[in-house]
Amino acid sequence: MSLDPAPESPLTRLLHADRRAGVEHGALHKPIHPAATFGYRTAAELVAVFQGAQPGFVYARQGNPTGAALEAKLALLEGGRAAACFSTGMAAIAGVLLALLKAGDHVIASRHLFGNTRSLLQTLQGFGIAVDFVDTTDAAQVEAALQPATRLVFVETIANPATQVADLDGIGRLCAARGLLYVVDNTMTTPALLQARTVGAGLVVHSLTKGLSGHGDAMGGAVIDTGLFDWTRWPHIAEAYRKGDPANWGLQQIRKRGLRDFGATLRAEDAHRIATGLETLALRIAAINTTALGLARWLQQQPAVARVFYPGLEDHAQHARATALFGGPDGPRYGGLLSFELRPGLDPLAVLDRLRIVILSSHLSDNRTLVIPVAQTIFWELGPQRRAEMGIADGLLRLSVGLEPLADLQADWHQALQD
Known part of the structure; x- marks a missing residue:
């Protein structure tokens, strides 16, 4: 047979x-x-x-x-x-x-x-x-x-x-x-x-x-x-x-x-x-998504961070939708893109200058973790009024998570977020 x-x-x-x-x-x-x-x-x-x-x-x-x-x-x-x-x-x-x-x-x-x-x-x-x-x-x-x-x-x-x-x-x-x-x-x-x-x-x-x-x-x-x-x-x-x-x-x-x-x-x-x-897409995406979710949850607990935007977080407005839509047989995944607002009073450029691993770059979905200050760069041309209408705060940082171990990224952000 x-x-x-x-x-x-x-x-x-x-x-x-x-x-x-x-x-x-x-x-x-x-x-x-x-x-x-x-x-x-x-x-x-x-x-x-x-x-x-x-x-x-x-x-x-x-x-x-x-x-x-x-x-x-x-x-x-x-x-x-x-x-x-x-x-x-x-x-x-x-x-x-x-x-x-x-x-x-x-x-x-x-x-x-x-x-x-x-x-x-x-x-x-x-x-x-x-x-x-x-x-x-x-x-x-x-x-x-x-x-x-x-x-x-x-x-x-x-x-x-x-x-x-x-x-x-x-x-x-x-x-x-x-x-x-x-x-x-x-x-x-x-x-x-x-x-x-x-x-x-x-x-x-x-x-x-x-x-x-x-x-x-x-x-x-x-x-x-x-x-x-x-x-x-x-x-x-x-x-x-x-x-x-x-x-x-x-x-x-x-x-x-x-x-x-x-x-x-x-x-x-x-x-x-x-x-x-x-050829390595599935492996890369799985690793990046796991790290992104861990980093988003960790950033929520940091005193210097006012708010985190990531579909994998339970307080995200479309969390349930993302959970239903994205992922596969191993369960839901939510992407490697996250953003977070710094606490008012913190200078976003000074924070970024203290980073040692995370790269200052406008690119997305690289194997390396990248970050950019949103209001001062990719949304700068819109002006402060339009940015305010869109909810783009001056302290908003966009993070594209890469393949570095979560512990290394946490350590880098920990030292960068210190006043």
């Missing part, structure tokens, strides 16, 4: 994806292909590749074999149909919006968005695209903002820096009922904590520079099509891309108009580094 083999986990499939797809010389990783141009034996082959009738590459600005191997792995991680890689996360977001929207369209986005994403949407307002920023921790507020011209809803899983958790399930159900494209930025959680298709996302975007790579040595972005959105309902698919399986129409237009036309191509060298980083 033979037994059917147990289904492989996504991690095992990821680790063996390159060799199973076929790699020259028996290599276990897809090699770096730095070529800018690709040639064909016949004109008919070239035409077939150019028109999408045959797989292949025509010019590296539209993609390369190393990037294609990474795209296959990203689609695997998110449980999606296919992916498209870009040079940065912002390029990926811009590629989606610029390829799919037209003047007169309406977008609903989180009012807690990452600053550069919000700035991009405000730029689009100047081109005739209406945008409403609402509190996406409540799906009812998204519903109240709907208009006849609403095309898509854009949210992040966990907001930066105050860690608000969007009503991902509720918004997903709303978008499905209304036929809206639901775009979820899964950067801060990664598929190790959440596959965004499980909350109804039609498109998932990532900054590959962050947790998916982890090593702080490559930049990239990605869009993954989950297969949940019916692209025959999208009014702006160009006639040239209404060919073949309609499930491919959306990503095809994003590749052509958002990637090719704007030239935001992921370098083959960066694609290779990111793909290598993906």
